[in-house]
Amino acid sequence: MDGVPRTMQTPSKSVPQRVVAGKASPSDDALLARTAKGDRQAWGALVDRHLAAVSRYAGYVLKDETQAEDIAQDTFVRLARKAEDWTTDGPSLRSWLYRVARNLCIDYMRRQRGVSIEFAEGLPDPRGSAAIDRDMDMKRLIGAALDALPERQRTAIVLVHFEGLSGTEAGIALNISVEAVESLLARARRALRLDLASLAPDLLGEH
Amino acid sequence: MNRKDNDMTEARFAALLESYGAEPDRWPASERAAGIACSRASLGAGAALERAAALDALLDSGAPDTTVSDELAERIYALAPSGQPNCVPTDNVIPFWRRMLPATGNGWQKIAATAVLGIAAGVLFSEVRHDGAGAPIATAAITMPLTTVAVADSGANIGDGVALGSLAPQTPAPQTLSLQSDMASLSFTGSEDPLLGSNGADFSGSDDVEVSLADLPLL
Numbered sequence: 001m002d003g004v005p006r007t008m009q010t011p012s013k014s015v016p017q018r019v020v021a022g023k024a025s026p027s028d029d030a031l032l033a034r035t036a037k038g039d040r041q042a043w044g045a046l047v048d049r050h051l052a053a054v055s056r057y058a059g060y061v062l063k064d065e066t067q068a069e070d071i072a073q074d075t076f077v078r079l080a081r082k083a084e085d086w087t088t089d090g091p092s093l094r095s096w097l098y099r100v101a102r103n104l105c106i107d108y109m110r111r112q113r114g115v116s117i118e119f120a121e122g123l124p125d126p127r128g129s130a131a132i133d134r135d136m137d138m139k140r141l142i143g144a145a146l147d148a149l150p151e152r153q154r155t156a157i158v159l160v161h162f163e164g165l166s167g168t169e170a171g172i173a174l175n176i177s178v179e180a181v182e183s184l185l186a187r188a189r190r191a192l193r194l195d196l197a198s199l200a201p202d203l204l205g206e207h
Numbered sequence: 208m209n210r211k212d213n214d215m216t217e218a219r220f221a222a223l224l225e226s227y228g229a230e231p232d233r234w235p236a237s238e239r240a241a242g243i244a245c246s247r248a249s250l251g252a253g254a255a256l257e258r259a260a261a262l263d264a265l266l267d268s269g270a271p272d273t274t275v276s277d278e279l280a281e282r283i284y285a286l287a288p289s290g291q292p293n294c295v296p297t298d299n300v301i302p303f304w305r306r307m308l309p310a311t312g313n314g315w316q317k318i319a320a321t322a323v324l325g326i327a328a329g330v331l332f333s334e335v336r337h338d339g340a341g342a343p344i345a346t347a348a349i350t351m352p353l354t355t356v357a358v359a360d361s362g363a364n365i366g367d368g369v370a371l372g373s374l375a376p377q378t379p380a381p382q383t384l385s386l387q388s389d390m391a392s393l394s395f396t397g398s399e400d401p402l403l404g405s406n407g408a409d410f411s412g413s414d415d416v417e418v419s420l421a422d423l424p425l426l
Binding site: 035036037038039040043044047051052055069072073076077080081083084138139141142143145146157160161162164166167168178181182183185186189190192193196 | 222225226227228232233235236262263265266268269270275276279280282283284286287288289290291
């Protein structure tokens, strides 16, 4: 697999599309079927397609690169074991992967007693915003705002906004209905807007 | 519920923006066309779209640039199933030592876990018993396979079926391992399930919690 670019794609503004111009990529289901028969290239294609996103998601949740790698690895161990029994009438592979990764993250956090699943690091006190360096790294700022969200809200916004899952796919990953996903998303966006508006009002057009 | 284009109202359009933001690609496919039409129908809708787009842009600017390490990618490439039933190579999956200790948390936990593991290793591999007359008698080595071992209250996990490597078929049955000697007595309870709460079907691990760890029971 050498030479395969492994840099995670920065999530784009539009939903990621996996269609190569003029030629559709094999579906996840097709690749899994080939993987189950021992096709290493198909497995490699699946890894290339999904590893970055799973690892990134775990990183969002755990804020620990090493543990995020372990979670990504465990997720793919389970996928390798699942390939033989994969059925096309179940959830999409993306939903399945995120759900497994999320559950692994939760299990990991449960084992680390003292680490709250709510990740209550929180934002800098908005009352101190005037003192915030204007050159503060925007990624850090937004990362802090995401950290301040309850886990399910953060997962919903990460899956739908950053990773491009549909509401339905995110619902499968979270084991909730689409309507519940939309509720989580709306609450997450309201909270993010509130938090970020106090720190970067000009960027949100709120003066 | 699967909403259709003709269900689009101003309220629903506002809800779309609140949930999914301004990018139509994120909206449910069945409502996309109507949502776009709605966004052009009034000044108010256009303004709401712009407001949502501003938040989208701000969030996009905070998207992390992370990379997958070559080491991780190679380990996962190596997991490719062979095509034989129940045969997933996991030899190099997880460094064994990484899971010997708590990854994070209090230093005393790591120290305690290390100490207990050291004692356990000593007992396992060089168990010695006194027969009452002072002459030490070596006993047979304990060779029971170990899956997951929860060590007292330290939170340490000693690997699992994956961490221990090998061409693991599926996981073995739960088991309890008890070690005893005249010098020391240690007791471990084996826990097979490496994922607490696994449903064992399509999805692994716990499901859907939004709780504080303070609410969770101790091991």
